[in-house]
Amino acid sequence: MTSTGKKFDESDFSMFFGPAHPGSGNFSVKVDMRGERVLKATADPGYLHRGFEKLMEYREPMQNAVISDRVCVLEPLQWNLVHAEAVDNLMEYDVPERAKYIRVIMAELSRIQSHFIWYAVMSLGTGFMTGFNVSMGYRDYILDVFNLITGGRVYPAGYLCPGGVRKDFPENAEKKILKLLDKVEYMRKFANKENLAWLARFKDIGVITKEDAIKYGATGPVLRGSGVSADVRRDDPYEVYDKLEFDIPVYDEGDAYHRFRVGMEEIEESMKIIKQAVERLPKGEVKTPNLKPIVQFRKAKGETYVRNELSRGEGTFYMVATGEKTPYRVKIRGPSFSHMIPILERLLTGVDYADVPAIYWSLYQCPADVDR
Amino acid sequence: MKVGPVLEVFKNLFKKPMTVMFPKEVVEIPDRNRGEHHLDIDKCSSCGSCARICPNNAIEMVEVPKELAEKYPKTYPQVDLGKCCFCALCEDICPKDAIILTTNVFLATFDINTTIKPPIIAE
Numbered sequence: 372m373t374s375t376g377k378k379f380d381e382s383d384f385s386m387f388f389g390p391a392h393p394g395s396g397n398f399s400v401k402v403d404m405r406g407e408r409v410l411k412a413t414a415d416p417g418y419l420h421r422g423f424e425k426l427m428e429y430r431e432p433m434q435n436a437v438i439s440d441r442v443c444v445l446e447p448l449q450w451n452l453v454h455a456e457a458v459d460n461l462m463e464y465d466v467p468e469r470a471k472y473i474r475v476i477m478a479e480l481s482r483i484q485s486h487f488i489w490y491a492v493m494s495l496g497t498g499f500m501t502g503f504n505v506s507m508g509y510r511d512y513i514l515d516v517f518n519l520i521t522g523g524r525v526y527p528a529g530y531l532c533p534g535g536v537r538k539d540f541p542e543n544a545e546k547k548i549l550k551l552l553d554k555v556e557y558m559r560k561f562a563n564k565e566n567l568a569w570l571a572r573f574k575d576i577g578v579i580t581k582e583d584a585i586k587y588g589a590t591g592p593v594l595r596g597s598g599v600s601a602d603v604r605r606d607d608p609y610e611v612y613d614k615l616e617f618d619i620p621v622y623d624e625g626d627a628y629h630r631f632r633v634g635m636e637e638i639e640e641s642m643k644i645i646k647q648a649v650e651r652l653p654k655g656e657v658k659t660p661n662l663k664p665i666v667q668f669r670k671a672k673g674e675t676y677v678r679n680e681l682s683r684g685e686g687t688f689y690m691v692a693t694g695e696k697t698p699y700r701v702k703i704r705g706p707s708f709s710h711m712i713p714i715l716e717r718l719l720t721g722v723d724y725a726d727v728p729a730i731y732w733s734l735y736q737c738p739a740d741v742d743r
Numbered sequence: 744m745k746v747g748p749v750l751e752v753f754k755n756l757f758k759k760p761m762t763v764m765f766p767k768e769v770v771e772i773p774d775r776n777r778g779e780h781h782l783d784i785d786k787c788s789s790c791g792s793c794a795r796i797c798p799n800n801a802i803e804m805v806e807v808p809k810e811l812a813e814k815y816p817k818t819y820p821q822v823d824l825g826k827c828c829f830c831a832l833c834e835d836i837c838p839k840d841a842i843i844l845t846t847n848v849f850l851a852t853f854d855i856n857t858t859i860k861p862p863i864i865a866e
Contacts (some may be wrong), residue, residue, distance in 0.1 A: 434798035511761065519775065522844075523829070528830035538775070542777065
């Protein structure tokens with residue numbers, strides 16, 4: 372064992388975890404090591420910066436809806452929804468009831484497929500390739516339904532647009548969604564099986580206390596895995612979440628394994644929400660009356676701040692309109708930023724190098740969302 | 744020894760595989776799938792709405808080849824598939840339903856010049 376008390380040691384070296392590491396996904400962490408021990412970790416974001424905030428200042432709201440789903444590749448429909456709600460607020464659109472239910476169904480399906488990816492990358496991190504293949508295979512069934520409804524497998528291209536949704540559900544879509552839930556249930560059971568290798572790799576690793584989680588701005592499963600019961604869907608309901616019944620899984624342990632368990636248990640809650648929403652789906656219009664494909668902020672003045680519960684935590688849009696065609700200012704707050712920079716740097720300090728992937732993937736990162 | 748996993752293996756032997764043998768087999772592509780554009784030039788009124796709404800500026804209003812200029816004297820949309828993000832806003836905004844997105848998704852090419860789709864090709 373090398374001493375960490377000395378200033379220099381012959382076994383000191385620095386290395387990069389990512390951005391070409393499988394699964395680290397366009398994000399890298401520079402780790403200063405002494406032997407096998409990490410002395411200091413420095414997050415190095417910026418590989419995926421596309422400048423959405425500035426891009427959106429030059430585009431009209433409907434064009435922004437199309438690019439809003441690229442903020443995070445892994446949960447595009449939920450980012451669509453946050454953007455749509457921000458524009459709805461500024462333009463004072465009255466969104467029809469059917470559109471609200473469709474928005475909830477699509478956002479929850481997106482949450483499930485995102486959690487499947489979490490299972491897949493956690494498996495990849497521990498060398499459990501079967502888990503990766505099975506999880507990505509079952510995610511594909513959800514993508515098939517997205518393709519049927521939105522016309523795109525991964526990118527819905529602004530399906531949840533300002534003023535409602537772009538197109539109504541096609542025929543038999545409700546039946547197909549309910550049929551899909553049977554497949555999701557199989558994968559959920561598979562993900563909830565106790566895995567001894569995972570317990571050994573993830574339990575008591577990367578512990579973040581309740582106080583620290585709040586201090587560093589954690590949201591979503593990372594915060595709920597540390598014992599704080601906070602969920603925007605319940606605390607500040609949007610769309611029709613106040614009419615639906617669901618539980619919020621919380622664990623007090625705060626380690627990598629329990630953060631992950633929160634995510635896997637959320638799949639069941641999302642399934643409950645989808646079942647209720649499909650049963651109660653009313654008939655009617657799916658767009659605000661007289662909504663045109665061109666939406667401009669000509670009559671809108673003011674600012675809005677909208678927050679939603681994404682699969683990774685709280686995603687928010689701050690938007691200012693000054694009566695021009697395009698928004699005057701857009702600010703996006705993604706959940707992954709606080710997880711990937713302050714929390715990751717703190718949790719990696721002093722751990723063994725073998726635990727770096729376990730901690731990294733347990734924080735449920737999306738590099739696209741960090742860099743924006 | 745647990746029987747559960749063994750039973751699972753036997754069940755999976757008789758299940759349909761998740762993957763298909765591309766290109767012999769292709770997964771079903773739904774009607775809504777946003778693929779290659781199709782322009783019905785006779786319907787087009789040359790209003791240019793599609794070029795204005797395109798978020799990536801992939802559509803440009805161009806004149807047709809000289810042989811056809813007499814029949815089609817105005818400017819018509821030319822799509823650069825290399826820039827296109829397949830959002831279908833052009834399809835939504837078209838007042839005459841002249842431009843639609845077909846289900847053709849097999850657009851991979853080795854020649855960069857083939858990504859530009861002119862409104863009409865002179866024979």
